[in-house]
Amino acid sequence: MLPRKGGPDSFSTLGAITEFQLRPGHIPLGSPGDSFLVRAGSRVVQDTRGFYYVGPALSPGRVLLYDSTGQQLRAIGTPGPGPEEIGRIERIALDPHDTLHVYHGLRHTVFSPSFESVRTSRLPGRIGGVTFLQDGRQLVTAFVATRERAGYTMHILDGDSLSLSFGLTSGKGDPVASAMVMAMQVVPSAPEQVWLAHGNQYRLERWDPSGSLLRVITRDVWWFPASTYPLRTSVQGGIVQEDTAGNLWTVARIPTLDAKRPIIEGPERKVDYTSYESFYGQWASMVEVIDPQGGRLIASQRFPFSISGFVTQGTVCRFNEDDLGYMVLEIHRIRVRRP
Numbered sequence: 406m407l408p409r410k411g412g413p414d415s416f417s418t419l420g421a422i423t424e425f426q427l428r429p430g431h432i433p434l435g436s437p438g439d440s441f442l443v444r445a446g447s448r449v450v451q452d453t454r455g456f457y458y459v460g461p462a463l464s465p466g467r468v469l470l471y472d473s474t475g476q477q478l479r480a481i482g483t484p485g486p487g488p489e490e491i492g493r494i495e496r497i498a499l500d501p502h503d504t505l506h507v508y509h510g511l512r513h514t515v516f517s518p519s520f521e522s523v524r525t526s527r528l529p530g531r532i533g534g535v536t537f538l539q540d541g542r543q544l545v546t547a548f549v550a551t552r553e554r555a556g557y558t559m560h561i562l563d564g565d566s567l568s569l570s571f572g573l574t575s576g577k578g579d580p581v582a583s584a585m586v587m588a589m590q591v592v593p594s595a596p597e598q599v600w601l602a603h604g605n606q607y608r609l610e611r612w613d614p615s616g617s618l619l620r621v622i623t624r625d626v627w628w629f630p631a632s633t634y635p636l637r638t639s640v641q642g643g644i645v646q647e648d649t650a651g652n653l654w655t656v657a658r659i660p661t662l663d664a665k666r667p668i669i670e671g672p673e674r675k676v677d678y679t680s681y682e683s684f685y686g687q688w689a690s691m692v693e694v695i696d697p698q699g700g701r702l703i704a705s706q707r708f709p710f711s712i713s714g715f716v717t718q719g720t721v722c723r724f725n726e727d728d729l730g731y732m733v734l735e736i737h738r739i740r741v742r743r744p
Contacts, residue, residue, distance in 0.1 A: 434734040461494035508532040533587040571616035604643030606631035
């Protein structure tokens with residue numbers, strides 16, 4: 406169905422700016438002595454018991470489990486193409502009952518709160534973002550290459566069957582590129598609504614699960630130029646969270662001033678990062694907080710490192726390298742420093 410168009414709001418010049426504060430101390434996930442190592446691009450979620458889940462791991466087909474102090478407990482899942490095995494992980498998510506959902510290729514595997522495999526089923530498309538509605542259905546961003554679904558960015562999964570698709574990328578219903586959809590993220594908004602964040606432009610859309618577009622928020626800032634294709638811009642957006650006060654927290658990863666483009670060599674166009682002193686030293690982050698109701702920008706600050714995403718309310722994760730060059734995930738608490 407075609408959504409009702411909401412009017413865009415511009416937050417280019419609104420609001421007073423205050424600063425963020427990363428609180429002292431952090432929780433590291435991953436060490437050289439662990440049985441399994443984290444990798445670049447891993448995602449982190451935390452359940453109500455305090456366990457951290459990290460996936461994908463450096464070893465494919467596994468999700469890593471850590472306790473609240475960062476101690477690795479075990480790996481979840483068995484790699485492979487079999488019915489109960491895990492392939493290339495695209496996304497991990499937790500529902501309100503601490504059930505782990507692993508989306509890998511065109512398959513969806515569910516693990517119980519005791520980490521046992523419950524079922525694996527086939528998906529209609531590759532999943533980019535996912536959130537759970539109050540009735541247990543999943544609202545996902547996905548590229549579904551069928552005649553009736555092509556061009557839609559959001560879909561309601563009832564079980565593993567599509568019951569509704571909405572959110573056209575253009576009024577003409579042109580097919581959407583897979584990379585464009587995979588760069589979009591969706592998060593819950595109270596009451597039963599969601600925010601959609603684009604990865605290739607500073608654009609936030611509030612949707613009703615019935616398919617109505619309620620609001621659009623955009624920002625015109627020099628450090629986040631819009632692109633018609635997510636891989637043609639060096640800025641990576643699409644990271645958003647709504648806090649308990651209804652404010653929107655956004656993160657965009659931007660190249661540092663001394664960033665160098667990777668060397669691409671050979672007929673396979675392989676990317677060579679060996680010339681980098683530290684790959685993650687090439688990225689910075691812009692974090693902002695927007696008050697959608699009051700129409701103001703609460704805070705905006707640049708951090709000299711890459712923030713990978715939000716974990717819970719008030720916590721973010723970042724990749725780092727230890728002295729031996731091993732990848733470590735750090736969980737930091739973040740808040741707005743009031744004037």
